[in-house]
Amino acid sequence: xxxxxxxxxxYPTAQNLSDVELDQQCKELLxxxxxxxxxxxxxxxxxxxxxxxxxxxxxxTLAYLFxxxxxxxxxxxxxxxxxxxxxxxxxxxxxPRQIKYGLKEFRRTVERFVQFMEGNHKPIVAxxxxxxxxxxxxxxxxxxxxxxxxxRACLKANCFRDALAVLDxxxxxxxxxxxxxxxxxxxxxxxxxxxxxxxxxxxxxxLYHGVKxxxxxxxxxxxxxIAPGSGLSKIQVEAYKKxxxxxxxxxxxVPPTLKSLSPNAVRIYRTIARAYETFGSAFMTRDAxxxxxxxxxxxxxxxxxxxxxxxxQCMEAFRHQQIIALKDTYVTLGVDEIAQKKFDVSGRGGDAxxxxxxxxxxxxxxxxxxxxxxxxxSSPDPAASKxxxxxxxxxxxxxxxxxxxxxxxxxxxxxxxxxxxxxRKMGISNEYLQFLTRASKGNGGFPSLMQxxxxxxxxYGGGWGDDDDMDEMQDNDEPW
Amino acid sequence: MATSTTAQAHWTITEAxxxxxxxxxxxxxxxxxxGNYSGRTRIDRLLFIGHHSxxxxxxxxxxxxxxxxxxxxxxxxxxxxxxLQRLAPDDPDAVLDEEWMEITTRKTAKxxxxxxxxxxxxxxxxxxxxxxxxxxxxxxxxxxxGDLIGAHKAYGKMRDFCTAPKHIVDMSLALIKVSIEQNNxxxxxxxxxxxxxxxxxxxxxxQMKPRLCAAMxxxxxxxxxYRESARSFLETPASLGATYNDVISSNDVAVYGALCSxxxxxxxxxxxxxxxxxxxRNFLELEPHMRKAISYFYSAKYSECLKILEEWKNDYLLxxxxxxxxxxxYERVRTKAIVQxxxxxxxxxxxxxxxxxxxxxxxxxxxxxxxIENGKLMARVDxxxxxxVAKSTDPRSQVHRDALLIARTYEKQARMKLVRMNxxxxxxxVKQAKTSNTGRGSSAPEGxxxxxxxxxxxxxxxxxxxxxxxxxxSFGGWGKQ
Numbered sequence: 034x035x036x037x038x039x040x041x042x043x044y045p046t047a048q049n050l051s052d053v054e055l056d057q058q059c060k061e062l063l064x065x066x067x068x069x070x071x072x073x074x075x076x077x078x079x080x081x082x083x084x085x086x087x088x089x090x091x092x093x094t095l096a097y098l099f100x101x102x103x104x105x106x107x108x109x110x111x112x113x114x115x116x117x118x119x120x121x122x123x124x125x126x127x128x129p130r131q132i133k134y135g136l137k138e139f140r141r142t143v144e145r146f147v148q149f150m151e152g153n154h155k156p157i158v159a160x161x162x163x164x165x166x167x168x169x170x171x172x173x174x175x176x177x178x179x180x181x182x183x184x185r186a187c188l189k190a191n192c193f194r195d196a197l198a199v200l201d202x203x204x205x206x207x208x209x210x211x212x213x214x215x216x217x218x219x220x221x222x223x224x225x226x227x228x229x230x231x232x233x234x235x236x237x238x239x240l241y242h243g244v245k246x247x248x249x250x251x252x253x254x255x256x257x258x259i260a261p262g263s264g265l266s267k268i269q270v271e272a273y274k275k276x277x278x279x280x281x282x283x284x285x286x287v288p289p290t291l292k293s294l295s296p297n298a299v300r301i302y303r304t305i306a307r308a309y310e311t312f313g314s315a316f317m318t319r320d321a322x323x324x325x326x327x328x329x330x331x332x333x334x335x336x337x338x339x340x341x342x343x344x345x346q347c348m349e350a351f352r353h354q355q356i357i358a359l360k361d362t363y364v365t366l367g368v369d370e371i372a373q374k375k376f377d378v379s380g381r382g383g384d385a386x387x388x389x390x391x392x393x394x395x396x397x398x399x400x401x402x403x404x405x406x407x408x409x410x411s412s413p414d415p416a417a418s419k420x421x422x423x424x425x426x427x428x429x430x431x432x433x434x435x436x437x438x439x440x441x442x443x444x445x446x447x448x449x450x451x452x453x454x455x456x457r458k459m460g461i462s463n464e465y466l467q468f469l470t471r472a473s474k475g476n477g478g479f480p481s482l483m484q485x486x487x488x489x490x491x492x493y494g495g496g497w498g499d500d501d502d503m504d505e506m507q508d509n510d511e512p513w
Numbered sequence: 514m515a516t517s518t519t520a521q522a523h524w525t526i527t528e529a530x531x532x533x534x535x536x537x538x539x540x541x542x543x544x545x546x547x548g549n550y551s552g553r554t555r556i557d558r559l560l561f562i563g564h565h566s567x568x569x570x571x572x573x574x575x576x577x578x579x580x581x582x583x584x585x586x587x588x589x590x591x592x593x594x595x596x597l598q599r600l601a602p603d604d605p606d607a608v609l610d611e612e613w614m615e616i617t618t619r620k621t622a623k624x625x626x627x628x629x630x631x632x633x634x635x636x637x638x639x640x641x642x643x644x645x646x647x648x649x650x651x652x653x654x655x656x657x658x659g660d661l662i663g664a665h666k667a668y669g670k671m672r673d674f675c676t677a678p679k680h681i682v683d684m685s686l687a688l689i690k691v692s693i694e695q696n697n698x699x700x701x702x703x704x705x706x707x708x709x710x711x712x713x714x715x716x717x718x719x720q721m722k723p724r725l726c727a728a729m730x731x732x733x734x735x736x737x738x739y740r741e742s743a744r745s746f747l748e749t750p751a752s753l754g755a756t757y758n759d760v761i762s763s764n765d766v767a768v769y770g771a772l773c774s775x776x777x778x779x780x781x782x783x784x785x786x787x788x789x790x791x792x793x794r795n796f797l798e799l800e801p802h803m804r805k806a807i808s809y810f811y812s813a814k815y816s817e818c819l820k821i822l823e824e825w826k827n828d829y830l831l832x833x834x835x836x837x838x839x840x841x842x843y844e845r846v847r848t849k850a851i852v853q854x855x856x857x858x859x860x861x862x863x864x865x866x867x868x869x870x871x872x873x874x875x876x877x878x879x880x881x882x883x884x885i886e887n888g889k890l891m892a893r894v895d896x897x898x899x900x901x902v903a904k905s906t907d908p909r910s911q912v913h914r915d916a917l918l919i920a921r922t923y924e925k926q927a928r929m930k931l932v933r934m935n936x937x938x939x940x941x942x943v944k945q946a947k948t949s950n951t952g953r954g955s956s957a958p959e960g961x962x963x964x965x966x967x968x969x970x971x972x973x974x975x976x977x978x979x980x981x982x983x984x985x986x987s988f989g990g991w992g993k994q
Contacts, residue, residue, distance in 0.1 A: 205931055207939035227941040252925060261933050262943030269943065293933070362885045364895035364902050421897050438913060441920045448927050455931055462938065 040066050041088060041096035052130070059095055059134045085116075090123040094131040097123060102138040105145050113149040120146040121158060124166035132170075140178055147182045156190035159183075167199050175206040181229045184236035193243035200237050200249070205451070231257045231268040238275060242343065247283040254279055258302075259293045265301050271338070273302045277309040278343040285354045287313035308334040312344070316351060319358075321374075324351060356395060357404050360424035368392045368408070368420040392420055520600045524567055533836070537827040538568045547576065552759035553656070553694060554833070556580050556589065561833045563596050569831075571601050578606050585621050586659035587614050621658050628654055645674035652687060665691045678711045682721070689728050693760055698735040701728055723753035727761050730769060731834060739842065740777035746770030747786060751795035761834075767796035769835065771803040775810060775818075776845035780853060783811050815850035816871045822846065851881070852890055859903045863894075866901060874899075 040062075050058065085104075088097045101119060104112045113120075120142060132139050143166070150159040163183040167173055180199070187196035208224055234257035241250035257272040280288035287310060290299055303310065308331045315327035328348060335344045355374070359366060372391040398404050405425035412419075459465055528534050543562070547555055559577035563570045574597040581590040591614075597607040632647035652667035668691065671684045685704040692700040705725050712718045726749040733742035746769050753763055774787045787793060787807055797804040802821050809818035822843060829835045847870075854869060855861065863881075867874040881901060884890040891904045936942070 203928060203932075205928075205935060207935050207941055225941070227936070227943050230936065230941050231943070252929075256929060256932055259929070259933065260941075260943055261937045264943050266943045360893075362882055362893060364893045364900070365897035366894075367896065370896070423897075424893075435913075438917055438920075441917055441924070445920060445924055445927075448924055448931075451931060452927060455934060458938070459934065 037066070037070060041084070041100070042093055055130055059131060062095060063134060085119055091126040091128060094128040095134055098127070098132070098135045098138055098142065102135075102142050105142060110149065113145065117146060117149060117158070121162040124162040125169070127166070127169065129169055129171040143179060143182065147186055151186060151189055156186040157192060159186040160190050160192045160195050164195055164198055172206070173199065173202045174204055176204045176208065176225060176230060176233065178225055178229065180204065181225075181233045181236070184233050184240060187240055188236055191243070193240050196240040197244065200240060200253075204233075227260065227262070228266065228268060231260055231266055231272070235268055235272045235275070238272070238279065242275075242279070245346075247279055251276070251279045251283050255288075255291075259291050265298055270302065270305050274306045274309050274338055274340060275343060277306060277313050278340060278347055281313055281316050281347050282343075282350045285350070286317050312347075316347060319355065321351070321355075352394065353398060353403060356398065360404060360406065363424060365421050365423045368395065368422060371395070371422070388420075395422060519602060520567075520570075523599045533565065533830070535566045535827050535830045539566065539827040539831055540825060541828050543569050543572055543576070549755075549762035549764055550758050554759055556584075556586075557694065558833050560589065560593060560596075562831050563593065565836075566831050571597065571604065574600070575604070575606050582610070582613065585617050585657055587617050587621075588659050590614070624654060641674045641676055645671050645676075645680060648674065649687075656691065661691055661695050665695065678713075682708050682711055686724070690760055693728065693731060696735070698732045701732045705729055705732070719752075723750050724757050726750070727753060727757055727766060730766070731761065734769060734773065734834060734838060737838065737841065739773040739838075739845070743770055743773035743777055746773065747790055747793050749792070749796070751792050763796055764799045765832070765834075767800040767803055768829065768832075770796065771800070771807055772829070772835070772842050775807060776842045776849070780811050780813075783807055810846075810850065813853070815854055816869055819847060819850065820871065848884060848889055851884060855890065855892060855901065855903070861901050863899045863901060
């Protein structure tokens with residue numbers, strides 16, 4: 034037993050090993066010890082001390098992981114009762130370089146841990162641990178099974194702000210899907226399914242809804258809506274419903290049909306989410322009466338779909354957007370005149386459409402920076418006072434500072450680097466080469482469509498981002 | 514007294530039925546006005562006035578009945594008498610002359626038969642010219658009887674038997690006339706085009722141009738294309754005179770042209786193309802108030818201009834072609850006047866503006882808000898101080914904003930594409946469930962990259978869509994291990 038512990042603590046020999054050395058040592062540890070030792074040995078104790086307490090999760094990550102996993106494998110839920118702190122601690126301090134040698138164990142451990150925490154109504158613990166774990170991982174912009182667990186735990190725990198640290202990192206890369214893994218011997222534990230990815234985008238959008246960041250929510254949800262494939266997942270349909278409502282919240286209109294979608298997909302979306310689209314077109318008429326009538330009609334559908342909250346937000350947004358639109362028409366306007374316009378469609382009745390309520394709403398909007406305006410009272414006596422809204426001039430108010438432009442340029446430069454590498458990857462992919470072969474063989478099957486040899490792919494890659502490609506890109510996608 | 518109550522009751526019913534009725538007294542003199550026209554349109558116009566003008570209806574109807582008695586158009590005679598009966602049942606003219614009707618009907622039937630017979634024999638003889646003339650006779654006869662559809666058909670049949678360009682021109686002119694009366698304006702356009710391709714000599718053109726321009730003007734007017742309509746009427750040579758009286762009078766050309774120009778042209782264009790147009794001046798002289806209205810608009814005296822238009826509104830509402838467009842035209846003139854008025858100001862009091870346009874301040878404010886919301890007026894209303902303030906624009910920051918927006922859009926699109934491609938290359942495509950009955954081909958192109966990934970479709974057989982609805986149960990049941 035002591036010998037085992039000695040072996041485990043021996044690896045890795047130093048903290049700052051190079052990748053090659055680390056690789057060698059981890060493999061040694063796996064073949065020499067972890068894969069051969071019976072599971073119950075790992076869960077034993079040295080004297081009265083747990084093996085875990087002898088290992089440092091930050092240094093002996095691999096060994097720690099195997100011991101932890103073995104404990105959970107044998108002990109089940111009971112083991113988690115005592116060991117969840119260890120898992121949480123491990124997640125916040127593991128060494129991401131060693132994890133890839135025990136991905137399968139890592140995934141099993143994490144999934145059990147999260148399930149346990151959710152089952153015990155403490156998803157917040159999972160949220161905190163997973164957040165650190167994802168940020169620690171070697172590349173947080175690569176999608177992992179943890180992303181989905183994290184997003185779901187955040188939703189369960191209502192931890193919207195905690196979620197942002199992870200969600201704000203755009204997900205770009207994806208591990209190979211489950212489908213590729215099936216049948217192959219090397220199931221490495223990192224694989225995900227398209228349902229996982231779609232769910233993550235949907236949950237992510239819902240989390241952004243929680244903090245009212247409609248723009249990010251819209252982007253994420255759009256990714257789910259236009260996910261590639263020949264079929265449509267139910268997750269996508271759910272996403273589409275929220276997508277329509279989010280579009281209303283963000284731009285005040287139903288998002289245009291995306292060109293990336295197949296006509297079939299568009300038809301299905303349309304049919305299933307018809308209530309949402311009628312709601313949206315009523316929103317766009319800017320006719321409060323019509324809109325509230327439509328809202329009442331669709332309320333049941335929304336309640337069934339669990340989108341009542343979003344619909345409520347839309348009604349708030351309706352009023353806000355109407356008030357914002359006033360700034361294009363008026364320099365000053367009395368609050369009572371705004372109240373008379375009956376922008377309130379929330380149907381709560383009471384004083385929702387009154388002068389005081391309207392003033393409160395406008396005040397809120399000014400405080401949040403939604404409009405640039407000032408309120409002034411005509412007399413100190415509140416009963417006799419007539420409140421006037423003065424909207425600030427449009428042009429001077431929103432002067433763009435050069436900094437935002439600079440930042441944007443930097444972002445696009447970095448993006449174009451990613452695009453170039455993506456392009457190179459595509460250029461040497463099997464599918465593309467096969468396509469080229471077919472094209473040259475058919476000689477007319479695909480006339481002159483990117484006729485090029487793999488040898489000149491580099492030049493092609495270098496040309497990415499030139500005018501032609503940009504045009505093509507824009508042609509192929511809907512501007513939004 | 515009894516008469517006027519019946520008439521009033523009738524007008525109320527007409528208005529309730531959604532038709533417009535002109536209560537005011539038009540400025541024109543009925544005899545003088547109708548004297549400008551000849552043929553069918555004269556009666557049509559009389560009937561129109563008889564159906565819509567409170568003041569002139571009985572007189573117009575009596576004139577119409579008198580004129581109709583000289584034709585063979587029994588149907589319209591009946592309509593005219595019936596309308597007069599509703600308005601003035603005691604009038605001696607308000608009785609159907611059954612005898613005349615019967616005689617005329619019999620006469621026309623006989624005539625029809627005769628023409629039909631003649632046409633048949635011509636057809637037997639296979640002489641093209643005779644057949645053409647036979648059809649023409651038939652067309653003329655139907656036209657006289659008031660059967661416009663039959664007339665149109667008969668004239669149309671002439672086409673195959675025309676041997677000279679002149680025949681086609683004659684035929685087209687006849688068709689244009691019938692089409693205008695049927696309100697079938699698309700046909701007018703095609704026939705005008707046909708004549709234009711056939712006129713070769715300058716002389717011919719000279720001869721045809723007035724009528725063609727007037728017809729095209731009517732065509733554009735009917736389509737609501739006021740600018741094109743104005744141009745057509747402005748191009749109409751003064752030689753039109755009374756030559757097209759059975760369709761349109763020179764006075765009409767002046768009014769239509771002037772109104773359409775007012776509604777669609779800038780002040781500069783009004784000066785150069787209308788007031789300084791020597792041809793059109795001849796027309797304008799017939800309607801001096803129109804000329805005055807345009808000069809007022811040009812010299813920025815908008816309220817005077819609008820006042821003249823308002824004074825003559827009743828006349829135009831009783832015009833057979835113009836009545837549908839009067840509201841739209843007047844609104845455009847007014848909108849343009851307001852916009853033009855505001856151009857030199859950066860800030861103007863609503864009070865001053867209300868005076869300039871002779872409108873109550875409140876109504877004007879409402880109108881201005883409407884214009885601003887439609888994007889026609891670049892200004893904002895200051896309700897507290899009663900001001901209309903011009904919008905200040907800052908092109909530089911506008912460009913910055915636009916650039917930023919384009920960049921953001923591009924960035925998002927590119928990211929979205931990258932994610933998509935990465936998902937495809939990782940094999941994360943949504944696969945259609947086998948049991949699903951949404952039914953579609955497997956190779957619909959998704960985007961530019963669909964060629965690249967055709968292969969990976971193979972890997973997905975047997976996957977079904979499932980939806981993890983936020984609970985853990987969908988996660989492979991690993992808890993049972």
